[in-house]
């Protein structure tokens with residue numbers, strides 16, 4: 001009975017991620033770490049190997065929710081990697097709990113650091129365009145505002161889920177002057193924009209950035225207008241499998257998010273949630289470790305790989 005209760009907690013968080021009550025790559029990763037922490041502390045497993053099995057099963061449930069944000073699998077890996085299933089039960093429990101806490105703490109510190117590092121690239125008088133709702137992009141913008149820089153933000157709506165509304169609420173409550181535009185107006189307004197700052201769900205070894213659908217069009221418009229595009233992302237957004245040539249899976253969501261298919265019988269409706277911006281359209285990636293050109297994505301991953309993607313250094 002107790003075991004079922006813990007599993008249902010993991011399932012509850014997985015459901016919230018799947019239905020996007022919990023959304024955004026960073027929040028998803030933190031929620032997964034917290035779910036694993038709950039599983040570790042509440043599990044009624046009687047042996048360490050049972051507990052490791054429970055945690056691996058919880059990890060699988062969480063990984064099944066959304067496929068594009070590598071932060072999710074990096075978070076699950078961070079908590080569950082090399083737990084000693086032949087060791088002491090309480091040692092395994094403590095290790096998983098402390099790793100989960102550590103992940104969340106590092107994720108919070110990373111966002112703060114990204115704000116501090118990124119805001120140096122924002123100048124007084126800048127108009128910044130952002131897309132969707134990225135906690136890291138907003139960390140850069142808010143920090144620049146905190147430092148007294150006179151900035152304005154243009155925020156896209158981000159159809160179909162309109163995460164842009166979260167962005168405009170958050171920024172206007174913070175005091176940052178913000179203008180809402182529809183996604184298709186991005187090129188029209190680009191001539192008034194000084195910098196584009198967006199987040200990322202995954203960054204490939206070649207520096208390509210997976211982010212909310214529409215980011216790549218914005219990047220094209222920015223490139224045409226010679227407006228620099230910055231990506232604000234923690235090192236756990238770098239995707240290990242891309243080192244060996246795997247492509248990042250682009251999540252295809254329900255067509256109902258766009259329109260009821262009954263209204264248009266016989267019409268195909270497609271709803272990809274993310275797109276890929278090639279590295280040549282990315283000027284800089286702002287990580288908690290510092291600012292890197294997209295070409296250095298490979299090194300960040302390689303460094304992580306040399307550590308077996310298991311060392312604390314990956315974060």
Ligand code: RUB
Nearest residue numbers: 023024025026134135136199200212
């Ligand atoms: C959110 C999205 C965000 C990234 C980065 O998509 O694309 O730009 O996740 O966010 P969705 P953060 O709403 O579909 O999850 O910087 O907060 O990790």
